[in-house]
Amino acid sequence: MLQTRVIPPAEGAYQYPLLIKRLLMSGSRYEKTREIVYRDQVRYTYPTLSERVARLANVLTAAGVKAGDTVAVMDWDSHRYLECMFAIPMIGAVIHTINVRLSPEQILYTMNHAEDRFVLVNSEFVGLYQAIAGNLSTVEKTLLLTDTAEKTAELPNLLGEYETLLAAASPEYDFEDFDENSVATTFYTTGTTGNPKGVYFTHRQLVLHTMGVSTSMGAIDSVRLLGTNDVYMPITPMFHVHAWGLPYVATMLGLKQVYPGRYDPEYLVELWRREKVTFSHCVPTILQMLLNAKAAQDTDFGGWKIVIGGSALNRALYEAAKAKGIQLTAAYGMSETGPLVSCAHLNDELMAGTEDERITYRIKAGVPGPLVEAAIIDAEGNFLPADGESQGELVLRAPWLTEGYFNEPQKGAELWHGGWLHTGDVATLDSMGVIDIRDRIKDVIKTGGEWISSLDLEDLISRHAAVREVAVVGIADPQWGERPFALLVIREGHQIGARELKEHLKPFVELGHLSKWAIPSQIALVTEIPKTSVGKLDKKRIRIDISEWQATNSTFLSTL
Numbered sequence: 001m002l003q004t005r006v007i008p009p010a011e012g013a014y015q016y017p018l019l020i021k022r023l024l025m026s027g028s029r030y031e032k033t034r035e036i037v038y039r040d041q042v043r044y045t046y047p048t049l050s051e052r053v054a055r056l057a058n059v060l061t062a063a064g065v066k067a068g069d070t071v072a073v074m075d076w077d078s079h080r081y082l083e084c085m086f087a088i089p090m091i092g093a094v095i096h097t098i099n100v101r102l103s104p105e106q107i108l109y110t111m112n113h114a115e116d117r118f119v120l121v122n123s124e125f126v127g128l129y130q131a132i133a134g135n136l137s138t139v140e141k142t143l144l145l146t147d148t149a150e151k152t153a154e155l156p157n158l159l160g161e162y163e164t165l166l167a168a169a170s171p172e173y174d175f176e177d178f179d180e181n182s183v184a185t186t187f188y189t190t191g192t193t194g195n196p197k198g199v200y201f202t203h204r205q206l207v208l209h210t211m212g213v214s215t216s217m218g219a220i221d222s223v224r225l226l227g228t229n230d231v232y233m234p235i236t237p238m239f240h241v242h243a244w245g246l247p248y249v250a251t252m253l254g255l256k257q258v259y260p261g262r263y264d265p266e267y268l269v270e271l272w273r274r275e276k277v278t279f280s281h282c283v284p285t286i287l288q289m290l291l292n293a294k295a296a297q298d299t300d301f302g303g304w305k306i307v308i309g310g311s312a313l314n315r316a317l318y319e320a321a322k323a324k325g326i327q328l329t330a331a332y333g334m335s336e337t338g339p340l341v342s343c344a345h346l347n348d349e350l351m352a353g354t355e356d357e358r359i360t361y362r363i364k365a366g367v368p369g370p371l372v373e374a375a376i377i378d379a380e381g382n383f384l385p386a387d388g389e390s391q392g393e394l395v396l397r398a399p400w401l402t403e404g405y406f407n408e409p410q411k412g413a414e415l416w417h418g419g420w421l422h423t424g425d426v427a428t429l430d431s432m433g434v435i436d437i438r439d440r441i442k443d444v445i446k447t448g449g450e451w452i453s454s455l456d457l458e459d460l461i462s463r464h465a466a467v468r469e470v471a472v473v474g475i476a477d478p479q480w481g482e483r484p485f486a487l488l489v490i491r492e493g494h495q496i497g498a499r500e501l502k503e504h505l506k507p508f509v510e511l512g513h514l515s516k517w518a519i520p521s522q523i524a525l526v527t528e529i530p531k532t533s534v535g536k537l538d539k540k541r542i543r544i545d546i547s548e549w550q551a552t553n554s555t556f557l558s559t560l
């Protein structure tokens with residue numbers, strides 16, 4: 001250990017813990033009149049937000065919630081969810097943001113595993129909750145969240161209805177200091193194998209993540225997505241990595257915030273228009289849904305900046321959004337990483353290039369944000385050069401990465417093998433620091449001796465005018481090990497078969513952008529591609545569907 005100079009603090013010097021309460025305190029002092037909006041139902045200003053957080057803290061404390069307890073929330077995106085994201089951790093408890101799109105069995109598993117003691121349930125999920133209530137092992141009390149006039153529901157051990165309880169509670173609460181390394185939030189990864197794993201973040205990590213996101217998105221000029229005059233609306237659910245941490249950022253900066261409840265593309269367009277939203281974030285499939293909405297057809301979305309992450313952003317979607325006036329910026333992260341790791345950034349060299357080159361970099365995963373270290377390693381754990389060519393597993397360090405999986409030390413140790421967080425993504429790094437995600441390790445297609453990126457193939461296929469949506473997976477093949485298989489949703493009035501797709505891909509093979517083995521010899525034409533609970537392509541489900549279609553020689557299939 002280096003013998004550095006460490007000076008003990010002066011007597012009485014305040015040791016400032018990085019706590020979530022500081023974020024709430026910051027935002028409310030910039031613009032007292034900025035609003036928090038929930039659909040067409042509620043709007044109030046920051047002083048009211050602070051007051052309601054204090055009221056909720058009083059309600060929870062009176063109900064018996066103690067520091068260290070886990071309090072779960074089952075809700076769509078709402079102002080109440082935002083209040084919970086503050087009040088629960090601010091009293092030293094842990095908020096479990098339940099992924100309401102998981103199956104009831106998985107929800108039950110996560111609630112028991114997280115040891116939830118209290119649950120706030122939106123009236124829409126009362127039926128779901130009743131179905132699993134008998135098997136919940138740790139829950140003691142429930143609280144009802146509702147927009148309807150009916151202020152009660154058949155919930156076991158119901159404490160009462162949120163608004164009624166808040167109205168009766170004191171608007172003041174003295175939030176104590178405590179250790180910044182206390183766990184503040186938890187949620188479960190939607191892993192494709194085995195049970196979901198519990199990821200958790202501390203106050204310190206969330207405060208640093210908030211600072212990191214605001215710097216990446218607010219201070220780096222080629223990105224510049226977020227300033228205090230922006231109007232924020234999430235389109236990534238609050239249960240998916242706390243809406244990527246943006247509600248904390250928006251609150252710290254005192255932005256106007258718009259919460260849309262359950263996502264309905266037509267209503268999202270209406271809210272965007274009415275509330276003059278300028279900043280959002282979502283996964284590509286949700287953006288596609290939004291662009292397909294009826295209300296979007298004759299709308300110019302000029303001025304709307306959207307961060308796209310969670311899956312690769314392909315060029316066709318980038319261009320479709322641009323044609324509608326939307327400025328897209330790709331970002332990369334995962335549940336385990338807070339999530340923000342990197343954001344598309346164009347340096348002077350790239351800015352001086354052609355528009356085509358700039359787009360190539362705007363859709364890549366981008367450059368690691370401040371404080372994030374990224375490297376790529378081979379299967380033996382050796383570091384590979386950042387030459388834009390060498391492919392290896394992306395590994396990370398940052399002060400806000402989850403430090404393990406809740407109650408699963410073995411899986412946590414695997415995640416952190418060698419002192420770096422293993423992402424499970426294959427990537428290249430170039431000399432400008434740009435991360436290019438090539439594929440998930442388990443989704444790379446190994447055909448003959450070649451490795452083919454399913455993401456590359458999806459990107460090239462999506463450029464065909466007939467293709468509305470595409471997913472590519474590797475399917476076992478006795479001769480080649482695996483063969484690429486493409487699942488397509490076709491635009492109305494268009495047609496395409498395996499042969500036409502081959503013609504479309506051939507020029508890319510000739511240009512050396514694609515291996516000739518990457519051309520699928522079989523495709524399926526479907527009306528919808530299966531998605532995961534957070535709207536990503538569900539490649540596990542897709543593989544199952546394909547093997548069923550192949551076994552029954554389904555009419556969906558088109559073969560070369």
Ligand code: AMP
Pocket residue numbers: 189190241308309310311312313330331332333334335336339364365423424425437439440534
């Ligand atoms: P999740 O933990 O469900 O948020 O999923 C994280 C995974 O999404 C990452 O490990 C990547 O495989 C994928 N992902 C996220 N952002 C991007 C991106 N910009 N490009 C490609 N893949 C991405």
